[in-house]
Amino acid sequence: MTVLTTPNVDLARFREQGYLVVEGIFDPVADLDPVVAEYSALLDSLTDEWVANGTIKRDYRELPFAERLAGVLNESGPSGFQPFDISFPFNGVTEATRIHLGSQVFGLLRNERLLNVVEQFIGPEILSNPIQHVRIKPPSRLLAKEFRNTLVGQTDWHQDQGVALPEVDETEMLTCWMPVFDATEENGCLCVVPGSHTNGLATHCPGKTDARKALHIPDEIRGDYYLPVPVPRGGALFLHRQTMHASLDNKSQGVRWSFDLRYQPVGQPTGRPWFPDFVARSRSNPASELRDPQVWAQMWHKTRTYLAGITETIKTNRWTGNEPVCAA
Numbered sequence: 247m248t249v250l251t252t253p254n255v256d257l258a259r260f261r262e263q264g265y266l267v268v269e270g271i272f273d274p275v276a277d278l279d280p281v282v283a284e285y286s287a288l289l290d291s292l293t294d295e296w297v298a299n300g301t302i303k304r305d306y307r308e309l310p311f312a313e314r315l316a317g318v319l320n321e322s323g324p325s326g327f328q329p330f331d332i333s334f335p336f337n338g339v340t341e342a343t344r345i346h347l348g349s350q351v352f353g354l355l356r357n358e359r360l361l362n363v364v365e366q367f368i369g370p371e372i373l374s375n376p377i378q379h380v381r382i383k384p385p386s387r388l389l390a391k392e393f394r395n396t397l398v399g400q401t402d403w404h405q406d407q408g409v410a411l412p413e414v415d416e417t418e419m420l421t422c423w424m425p426v427f428d429a430t431e432e433n434g435c436l437c438v439v440p441g442s443h444t445n446g447l448a449t450h451c452p453g454k455t456d457a458r459k460a461l462h463i464p465d466e467i468r469g470d471y472y473l474p475v476p477v478p479r480g481g482a483l484f485l486h487r488q489t490m491h492a493s494l495d496n497k498s499q500g501v502r503w504s505f506d507l508r509y510q511p512v513g514q515p516t517g518r519p520w521f522p523d524f525v526a527r528s529r530s531n532p533a534s535e536l537r538d539p540q541v542w543a544q545m546w547h548k549t550r551t552y553l554a555g556i557t558e559t560i561k562t563n564r565w566t567g568n569e570p571v572c573a574a
């Protein structure tokens with residue numbers, strides 16, 4: 247087995263460009279294959295359950311993973327992906343809302359070499375920010391249009407600071423986007439606007455049509471220039487909270503599978519106060535680190551009970567849609 251050493255981070259480049267690809271963080275066999283296995287088992291058990299209760303007509307088990315997931319999702323609709331995600335939707339949560347809190351995912355959040363890399367960006371007191379997702383995107387030609395801007399479809403232009411509450415503005419929230427398999431231009435890697443983190447927060451507009459449901463930065467603010475950023479398996483793309491980014495479409499035959507995780511120094515607000523954060527690493531107080539995946543799962547279950555019990559709509563970002571640039 248190869249023993250990986252922690253890669254060195256080119257911080258000067260990150261500060262200048264607002265993004266940085268760091269290769270060779272994860273051992274594909276030791277760190278990533280078990281995550282894939284955990285999700286394959288989940289897909290198996292969900293399809294068994296959904297066939298049994300009539301949610302879907304068949305289990306698509308004869309198909310390769312990408313086609314199988316697409317088949318299941320086309321029958322279930324976008325809500326069928328929620329059991330795979332590692333966070334909750336903002337509204338409409340009930341005690342029955344599913345979430346995936348597997349120990350392999352928790353292991354990724356606390357991965358030793360990943361935290362060594364994160365430490366080079368933000369220092370040794372590291373909070374895991376609960377704005378986190380898994381995105382397992384089948385080829386887009388296999389999915390209906392309603393999946394655009396969901397976790398399994400193409401993502402519109404935004405800054406991560408723009409999709410969180412203003413309490414995150416003065417923090418050093420760092421996005422860590424990591425592909426489970428090679429992310430390429432063909433299968434829908436991310437694109438960035440290099441240097442866009444130096445111009446502050448851009449206005450985000452709510453989507454108006456079905457194909458643009460999500461909050462996004464209008465093209466006239468973003469400009470024309472962007473760069474696709476392929477990331478090989480084992481690596482990760484780090485983004486400043488104000489770097490404009492989007493994803494390309496998955497035009498390949500396979501899945502485009504990634505996790506997006508976020509970290510920040512302990513003590514800073516996360517931008518999603520009702521979701522649970524935890525100390526992933528603390529050199530000054532190691533006893534404060536959360537090491538038990540079951541405790542992590544319990545925290546999310548408590549959050550679910552809270553969200554299921556409230557009746558008001560939660561405001562998750564600062565935008566109203568009345569900003570002049572959104573009228574166009």
Ligand SMILES: O=C(O)CCC(=O)C(=O)O
Binds near residue numbers: 381401422436493504
């Ligand atoms: O993977 C995607 O499509 C979008 C990811 C993203 O916006 C993020 O990681 O902040």
Ligand SMILES: [Fe+2]
Binds near residue numbers: 404405406491
């Ligand atoms: Fe993002």
